[in-house]
Amino acid sequence: EVQLVQSGAEVKKPGESLKISCKGSGYSFSTHWIGWVRQMPGKGLEWMGIIYPDDSQSVYSPSFQGQVTISVDKSISTAYLEWSSLKASDTAIYYCARHPWSSTWSTFDYWGQGTLVTVSS
Amino acid sequence: DIVMTQTPLSSPVTLGQPASISCRSSQSLVHSDGNTYLSWLRQRPGQPPRLLIYKISNRVSGVPDRFSGSGAGTDFTLKISRVEAEDVGVYYCMQGTQLPFTFGPGTRVDIK
Numbered sequence: 001e002v003q004l005v006q007s008g009a010e011v012k013k014p015g016e017s018l019k020i021s022c023k024g025s026g027y028s029f030s031t032h033w034i035g036w037v038r039q040m041p042g043k044g045l046e047w048m049g050i051i052y053p054d055d056s057q058s059v060y061s062p063s064f065q066g067q068v069t070i071s072v073d074k075s076i077s078t079a080y081l082e083w084s085s086l087k088a089s090d091t092a093i094y095y096c097a098r099h100p101w102s103s104t105w106s107t108f109d110y111w112g113q114g115t116l117v118t119v120s121s
Numbered sequence: 122d123i124v125m126t127q128t129p130l131s132s133p134v135t136l137g138q139p140a141s142i143s144c145r146s147s148q149s150l151v152h153s154d155g156n157t158y159l160s161w162l163r164q165r166p167g168q169p170p171r172l173l174i175y176k177i178s179n180r181v182s183g184v185p186d187r188f189s190g191s192g193a194g195t196d197f198t199l200k201i202s203r204v205e206a207e208d209v210g211v212y213y214c215m216q217g218t219q220l221p222f223t224f225g226p227g228t229r230v231d232i233k
Contacts, residue, residue, distance in 0.1 A: 037170075037224075044211075044213065044224060044225075044226050044227045045162075045164075045170065045213055045215075045224040045227070046224065047215075047221055047222045047223055047224060049221075050222075059220055059221070060221070061122075061221035062122070062221065063221075095169050095170070097169075097170075099217075101217075103154050103156055104176075105158065105160070105175045105176055105179075105217070106152075106158040106217030106218065106222070107158065107160035107162075107172060107175050107215060107217045108160075108162070108170070108172060108215070109172050109175075109181070110172075111169040111170055111171070112169065113169060114169050
């Protein structure tokens with residue numbers, strides 16, 4: 001069974017750094033793109049970026065380029081989303097999701113449970 | 122970036138009646154490989170999204186056949202033939218053709 005298990009909720013102050021995680025199991029982690037999606041309070045889904053664990057190739061949305069870092073440790077089947085200096089506007093639920101990318105499909109097929117990040121002074 | 126729009130943004134429906142959601146893209150979603158990577162996802166309250174349909178009309182295993190997708194190019198439709206209580210949620214279209222991939226704003230489906 002494919003599972004993506006994300007780290008727990010975080011409460012941080014503006015200017016602090018943060019790294020949240022997403023551990024995959026039940027499939028070949030290294031050979032499936034994995035991505036991150038932001039959902040601000042009461043809002044829709046925003047595509048942030050994806051990474052290919054086998055070679056760490058990553059693609060970011062221009063809206064998030066330079067604002068976050070997506071990384072991966074394939075030895076422990078875990079993807080990360082990192083901020084160096086949080087802002088109040090980063091308050092949101094962040095989802096990781098597997099992104100099969102081939103001629104068969106290009107979408108998010110399995111999702112993590114979400115990580116709530118709250119940034120407040 | 123390809124902009125995805127959805128109509129309506131809210132759809133109150135009667136149980137057992139059909140529902141339809143339209144999704145439009147600002148550019149054609151036909152990929153150079155000939156495929157159209159348009160998918161539909163549903164998010165129930167308090168839950169992560171769930172993939173329902175990919176490549177316009179392919180239902181994911183376990184999705185009831187009352188859900189159907191259609192369309193081509195820039196215009197796509199998700200139809201629910203007979204709405205059931207469990208279908209309540211927000212439905213998103215998503216394009217996976219051109220980077221950065223993008224979502225529609227979502228359509229809230231609830232019961233009248």
